[in-house]
Amino acid sequence: MFLAGECRHRVRASCDRELKSKTDRSLEPILPIVIYQIKLAKCAFFAKLKKNSTGRVRSMQLIYPMGLLAIFTLLYAGLVLATRIKAYRQGDVKARYLREFTDDTPPSYMQKPTRHWSNLFELPVLFYAVCLTILVLNLSDTVFIYLAWSFFVMRLIHALIHTTYNHVLHRLGAFIIGHLIILAMWVRLLMMVPAS
Numbered sequence: 696m697f698l699a700g701e702c703r704h705r706v707r708a709s710c711d712r713e714l715k716s717k718t719d720r721s722l723e724p725i726l727p728i729v730i731y732q733i734k735l736a737k738c739a740f741f742a743k744l745k746k747n748s749t750g751r752v753r754s755m756q757l758i759y760p761m762g763l764l765a766i767f768t769l770l771y772a773g774l775v776l777a778t779r780i781k782a783y784r785q786g787d788v789k790a791r792y793l794r795e796f797t798d799d800t801p802p803s804y805m806q807k808p809t810r811h812w813s814n815l816f817e818l819p820v821l822f823y824a825v826c827l828t829i830l831v832l833n834l835s836d837t838v839f840i841y842l843a844w845s846f847f848v849m850r851l852i853h854a855l856i857h858t859t860y861n862h863v864l865h866r867l868g869a870f871i872i873g874h875l876i877i878l879a880m881w882v883r884l885l886m887m888v889p890a891s
Contacts, residue, residue: 757835760847761826768815771854775812778805811857815850818873822846825880834887842880849873 782788782805792799801809826843829835853869856862 756840757826757830757843760840760843761823764819764822764847764850767851767854768819771808771812771815774858775808778808781805807858807861811854814853814857818870818877819850821877821881825877825884829880829884832884832888834884838883839880842876842883846873846876846880849876 779788779793782802783790783793787802788799788805791797792801822843829839849869849872853866853873856866856869
């Protein structure tokens with residue numbers, strides 16, 4: 696609304712200046728309307744282009760927390776692999792356990808990364824889904840970007856707690872905060888989508 700009003704005001708002033716400088720008065724009745732419409736269309740086009748390009752820049756910023764979480768997830772697989780190799784070499788698990796994941800109780804240092812690896816494919820899937828939806832609909836803004844970064848940080852904190860000292864209440868707190876961030880992103884997205 697504001698852009699359209701601003702365009703009309705600028706175009707009207709420009710048309711008035713141009714008409715005063717014209718010497719040919721034969722087209723005087725129709726010329727103001729034509730010039731006004733052409734300039735209004737041009738102004739509206741460039742205003743929309745500017746708005747869309749800003750939106751794309753913001754949307755691109757949303758890719759960073761998504762990409763970093765994906766990279767973190769892939770790198771975390773290295774920790775899972777390292778703990779399994781360590782457990783096998785130290786004799787804490789047998790090769791049969793690593794083939795079928797039965798008939799043995801793995802050590803805690805192996806269980807925690809394995810369980811967290813599974814967690815990285817649970818709640819983060821909803822994060823990727825909401826971020827991709829925001830990107831496709833070009834609805835990204837500063838609030839979504841802050842929420843996405845907050846979720847990424849909470850996943851790192853959750854991983855650190857889960858993989859190291861594993862205090863259940865601390866881990867639960869990090870999980871709940873991440874859960875609320877995803878909930879906020881989905882609710883806000885649904886509120887921003889225009890009804891058809």
